[in-house]
Amino acid sequence: MPDYKVNFKELKARVGVTDVAYALGYRLDRKAGVGRYIELVLGDGREKRDTLIVSHPNDRASQTFFRRDGSKGDVLTLIRENMDAFLVTGKDDWQKVAKVMARFANMPEPEYNDDREYVKSVRAASAFDISRYEVKQIDMERIPRIFHQRGLSDETVRQFAPFVFLIRDRRNGNFDGYNIGFPYTDTDNQVKGYEVRGYGGYKSKAAGTDSSSAAWVADFSGGNPEAVRCVFFCESAFDAMAFHQMNRNQLHPDVALVSLGGTFSDNQITGVMNRFPNAKAFDCFDNDIAGRIYGLRMIGLLEGIPMKISKTEGYLQVEAGGKNFTVNPGKALPSQLAAHLPVHYRTGQWLPPKAFKDWNDCLLNKPVAPVLVPRKEERDRNLAERRKGNLKM
Template identity: 25%
Template sequence: MAELTYDDFKNRINIQDLLVDAGYQLNRRDGLRYPSYVRMDSNGKRVRGDKFIVTGNGLCCFQPPEVKNYNVISFIKEHPHLFSEYTPGMNADRLVNLVCNRLLNNPIPERPSIVADRERAQRVFDINDYDRLNFRLNDWDSQKAFYPYFKSRGIKLDTQRDFHNNFFIAIREGKNGKQYANLSFPMQKPSNLGTYVGLEERSRANAEGKTLYKGMAAGTNATEGMWIANLSGEPLDQAKHVYWFESAFDAMAYYQIQKEQLVDTIGGYEDMQSEGSYKGAEEIREFKQELYDLENAVFVSTGGNPSIHQFKGMFAETNHAKHYIGFDRDIAGRTFAINFALTRADKSFYSHIGENGKLVVVDAQNSKNNQEIDLHDFRFEDALKKLGIESVGERPAITDYMKTLRNPDDIFSGDTDYLPYSISSIYGKYETLSEEYHVATTSGYRLCEEDLKTIKENAQSQFDKYREELTKAANEYRERPGQIVYSPCDESYKDWNDQLLDKKMYTNEDIIETAIDGTDGEYREIKDDFEDNQKKEKSEEDSEEHKHHFRR
C-alpha cells in the first residue's frame, strides 16, 4: 500500500472522529449547527473550560476563548499527550503518522533504519544563511528596530537590555525574492553553548497587536536545542537557579514581573527604614539577594512542547541548580510539569491521557504499575507524592520539621519535636534556661540581680545560637541541590506573558462576542467562568485592604 500523505490524512479523517479518539464527546446541549466536543471527568460531569468547537466547514476545530483553528495534523501536533501513541520526546511527524494510520486502519511497520536515514537527511540549520540585526546597548538606533516585536508583548526596554545578548532580528531572502525579518531567539545544546542549532522565531505584530507567525527556523534541532539565556555569563555548571518556560516571551515576562515586584518591595522597606518607623535591614538584605539571584539566573525556553532530551541535556549541565517550572497553566503545561519531575527523578516512564481525562503515567519497567493524575483539579506537590517523588536530591535532616511549619515564612512556627538532634539539643538547652529564668522571676524566692542577669544572658545566648543554626538549616533546605519549584502564572491567566499583559482567560468582550456568534451553551459557560473570576478578584481586593505589609 502506498504511503499516505498529510493531504490524505486531512481529506480522509473527520476532525470530529479525531476529537472522539482524543477522549472528547459530542455536547448535544449546544446543538448540531456548530458541533462542540467536551471532556467528562471520572464522575461523568463536564470538565469546565475543556471544549472544542468544530468550525463551519467541518474541517477544523478551535478551543474558546482562543480562536485558533486546528486541522487534523495541527491538532495532533499541538496536543500530543491526548493520544496513546505519544511518548515524551517523540517526533511530532511520527506521532501524526501513527495516529492517522491507526484511524484509517492502515497498519504501518516499524522501519527504524528508514526513519534514521530520513532524520540524517534532514536539512541542517546554518546561522550563516541569515543576516543579523543585533540589539546593542549603546546604540539607540539598533534598539528602535526591536520596538514592533516587543511592544505588543509588554516587554519593556529595561528587560530587553537585560536579555540583549539572547535575541536578534534574523533576516533572510525567500524563494519569491522577498525578505523576511523575524525576532529570533537562538537555540543551543546545553553541552555545546555558542553553536546555534536553530531559532525560535516570532514575526512583528499586526495592527491588532497579534503575532502572525511563530515557529522554528528551517532545520532547527528542537529535540535537543533550546533557548538558553544565562544572565550571569558563568559556566552552566555554576548555575544556582534555572527557570523553564515554553517560550522566550514567557521567560522575559516572568523576569520583568518578578524584578519589578522585588524593586518595589525593597524601595518600600527602605522608605520605612529612612522614616525610622521600621527596622527592616534583614528583610532588605533578603530581597536584594533574591533580586541578585534573579538577575544572574538561567532562563530556558523549550520552544513549545518540551522533549526528554531537552530536560536531560540541561540537567546534565546544571545538576546542583534549583529548577523552577513556569510552563503554561493549560492541560499540556501541567503534563509537561509532570514529565519534567519524572525525568528529574530519573524515572523510566511513558504517559497518555486516559478516557476519564486524567494523565496516566505508566512505569516503563512494570506496565502494571501506573498512576492517574487529575490535570484539572491539579496540585503539583500532591501529584509528586502520588508518583513517589517526594523530593529530588538528598533529603536534608531538617525536612520533617520544615513540613510542620504553620507559617511557611516563619521558621520558628514548626513542631520542635521534629527538629534534627543537632538543633534539638541546642533548643533544649535554651528551653531549660528560659524556664529557669521564668521560675526565678515569678516564684516567691528572688535571686540577686547578678544571678538573674546571668541566667537571662545565658538563655539569650543559647537562643541566638538556636536561631543561627535553624536559619542556616532552613536556608539549606530551601536551596537544596536539584530542588524543583512549580511556578506557573496566576490562575486567571494561561501563561506568564498573558499575565504581564493582564490578558485574562475570559473578558467581557469574550462574553459579548460569544453571545452574538456562538451557541447559548458556550455563552453560559464563559459567562459563568467570567463571573466566578470577578467574584474571586473582588474577594482578593477586599482581603488586601486588611493587609499592612509588603507583598513579595
Template identity: 25%
Template sequence: MSELTYDDFKSRVNIQDLLVDAGYRLNRRDGMRYPSYVRIGSDGKRVHGDKFIVTANGLCCFQPPERKNYNVISFIKEHPNLFAEYRPGMSGDRLVNLVCNRLLNNPVNDRVPRDFGRQRETRSFDIYEYETQGFINGDWESQKRFYPYFQNRGISLQTQRAFSDHFFLATRERGGKTYTNLSFPLSLAAWPGKDIVGLEERSRPNADGKTAYKGMAAGSNAAEGLWIARLENNRSDMGFTRPIDKAKDVYWFESAFDAMAFYQLKMNEPGNVGFHDLSNAVYVSTGGSPTKKQFSSMIEHTPEAIHHLCFDRDRAGRMFAVNFALQKEGRVFTSHLSPDKERLVVTDMTKGVKRHELSMEPFDFKDICERLGIDRRGIGYEPCDERYKDWNDQLLDKPMNNEETQTKGMRR
C-alpha cells in the same frame, strides 16, 4: 519511491536498531540465549527493571516479567515518548511513519504547517543563511528596530536591554520575498551559545497587533535545542563566558517572551522578596512542547541547580511539569492527556509497568508527585497567577477563558 507500508517496516526495520534508537543498550553481560537491551541511568548504572529481550525470531521484543511481544510498530505506538519525533497529540501512525523512515534513511514529505503554509525543510539549520541585526546597548538606532516586536508584548526597554545578548533580528530571502523575524537562538546544553542549532521565531505583529507567525526556523534542532539565556555578559551567539554547570537556578518556559515577562514582573516586585538573584539565573525556553531530550540534557549539565517550572497554566503546561519531574527522577515513562483532557495518563516502566490516571482539575503538583513517588527536591512548580495562561499574559493583565485551559496540540 512509493510509500512504505507497515509490512515493509516490520520486515526492514531491525527491532534491535529500534531499541538502540529508543535509548537502550545491548547488555553483553546478560549471558542469556537471546539478546537483551537495558537502559543506563545518568549515574552510568543499569536502570533496574527496564530491560527488553529480543524474541527467538528476532522480530519482536518483550519486557519481563510480562510476555507481551512488541514488534517495531507496536513498540513505537506504545512507547511514543522514547522517540524524538513525538509531540503531544501526534497520531501513532504518523509517529511510526517518521521513526521508521528515518531509520531506513528514507525522506518523508512533511505536512504543511499552519503558519503561512510554509514547507518544512529537512536539511540542517545554517545561521549563515541569515542576515542578523543585534540589539546594541548604547545604540538607540539599533534598539528602535525591535520596538514593533516587543511593544504589543508589554516587554519594557529595560528588560530588552537585560536580555539583549540573547535575541536578534534574522532576515532571510525565500521565494523572492524577504522575511525578518525576531529570533531567539537555540543551542545545546552541553555547549550553550557556542553553536546555534536553530531559532525560535516571532514575526512582526500585523495591523491588529497579533503575531502572524511563530515557530521554529527551517532545519532547527527542536528535539534537543533550547533557548538558553544568562544575563552575566554571556552571548547566545558567541558562547557563554561562564559555564552553566554551577548554575543555582534554572527557570523553564515554553516561550522566550514568557521568560522575559517573568523577569520583568519579578524585578518590579517591591524588594523582589522570595526570589534569588534573577540576573545570575539561567533562563530556558523549549520553544513549545518540551521533549525528553531537552529536559535530560539541561538536567545533566546543571547538576547543582534548582529547576523552577514556569510552564503555562493550561493542561498541557501541567503535563510538561509532571514530565519534567519524572525525567529528573530518571523514570522510564510515557504520558498523555485523556481524550476529554480531564486526566493525565502516566505509564511508568521503570520497574515493571505501572499505569496512573491523575486528575487535572484541580491540579496539585505536590500531590501528583507524591502519588507517583517522585522526590521533589530541586524542583519548584512556579506557574503564573491562576487567572492567566502564561507569564506574558499576566504581564499584559490578560486573563484566560475556559477554552484556553485546554491543551495545545501544536508546538507554538
C-alpha cells in the same frame, strides 16, 4: 495487528498522515514553518479545533504525528481516531482501517495538492545553515515595537539583549525584513537554529533548527553556570521574558531561563540541565493540559522515573514505578507524585496565575475567558425541563 490480506507496511508507503489529515479537513499552517516537521490545523483563527505536528512531511512511509497534549501516533492511529468519518464496515477496527487505507491508496491526488507542492518546494533543510541568515544585535535606541506589544519593558529587553537578535532569511523572497530571533544553542553553546517571532503573530523556526537537543537559553550567570541554582523552563522565549519581568525582584541574579519553542524533547531538558549541575528545574509551562503533561515529563526525566501519561476526564492518569494513579492538573505536581513515588524534588513549579494561560498573557493582563457555571437553581430548572420533554416524547 491482524492480517486481513492487506500489507499495512506497503500501504503506509503510499498513504501518509498528511493524506488522511488533509481529507479530514486539516490544512497546512505555513506560518509555523516547514522543516523536519509541519503543522496541520483543523479550523482556523480562534476556531482551531486540533493541531497535528507531522514528521517527515515528504516521506509518507516515515510519517508520524503528535499533539502538544502528549498524544501521538501514525496514519493508522489517525484513521482509528476518526473512524466515524469513513463510511466503511468490518468485523473490527483493524478490518475497517485496512479498507480505509486501501481506498486511500487508489485515490488520485486531491485538491490539497497545492499544500503538498508547497511543502516539497521548501525542501526541509537537514542541518541548520548559519550563512543563510543575516543576524545583528538589537539597537537599544530603536527597540522593535513588537516587544512593547508583548508588554515587555525596555529594561527587560536590555537585560536579555545578549540572547535576542534581529534575523533575516536571505532566501525568503516574500519578506525581506527582519524578525526577532532567539538562538537555540547546544551544550557547547553552539548556535543550532533560531526560534523566530514577528509581527501579526508570525512564529516559525529557522530552517534546520535542532529542536530535539538544542534550546533557547538565557544564562544570567555571566559565564559561571555552576553558580546557577534555578532554571526556569517556558514554552516560548516571550513567556520566559515576561516571567522574568514579573518576578525579577524575587529571583537570584544568577538564573537561567529556557524556551522549548512550543515542543518538548527529552534531550532538550537533560541537555540544558547538564549545563547547570547545581540547579533545580522549574516548570513554568502554560496553564493547560499540554503544559501539565510537559511538567510531568520533566519530573520523570530529572527524577529518573519512567512515566506513561494519559488523559482522563479532568485528571491525568500516570503509570510509573509499578503503580497507577491519577494527578489533579490544578494542584502542585511534585507533592502529588511524592505520595506515590520516591521524588527527590529536583524540580519545582512556578506557574502563571490560574486565570491566565501563560506568563505573557499574565503580563498583558489577558485572562482566559471564564467558563460560566450555572447556579444550582438554573441546573435544577434545566433538569426539570428536560424531564418534561422526555415525558412528552
